[in-house]
Amino acid sequence: KQEVTQIPAALSVPEGENLVLNCSFTDSAIYNLQWFRQDPGKGLTSLLLIQSSQREQTSGRLNASLDKSSGRSTLYIAASQPGDSATYLCAVTAGGYNKLIFGAGTRLAVHP
């Protein structure tokens, strides 16, 4: 059964720092991996999607990497800003119909 784990559970950093969020999954037979952002009381905003055949994806200050064989993904946030404060969720799909299996998230606080 696929399990997704995210480390750390919470992170507090000063503005301007570069930071790395980690995601691991137990079954390497994934279809793709998505990183989401969730603001308090809000829905999930898709940040990046990495297909199983890809190694990384970039969007602005965000870079996500995927090492399928070791069951790991990282989300790198460059030059963090207070507006980046949110919970970041990692989710993998496996098998047909794109069912997403989520990690518990990393709660990020960027302080001025």
Place this chain on the structure above:
Amino acid sequence: EPEVTQTPSHQVTQMGQEVILRCVPISNHLYFYWYRQILGQKVEFLVSFYNNEISEKSEIFDDQFSVERPDGSNFTLKIRSTKLEDSAMYFCASSEVDRPNQPQHFGDGTRLSIL
């Protein structure tokens, strides 16, 4: 940018009552999903829906739950007789096609509170 919309944003219901959560997926999307998130817990898959039928469902999605696409735009989740443990945030999602490069797009959710 097109988005998934969910109504209501907050629903308060007495235990044992039926509740219907509504979603309008992105218009050209073909795959629809419901997830839930109990406070402080992970987001959990409930059901996926394609071509007017359920394609996959989780253990959570028992006989008390049903989904329907009553017309060309709405996608609904019905809970027949609500329990206290059904209190959660319910998210609807949709995707264009079942391909690995297509992300799922989520709505803002409906917060369901069972009293």
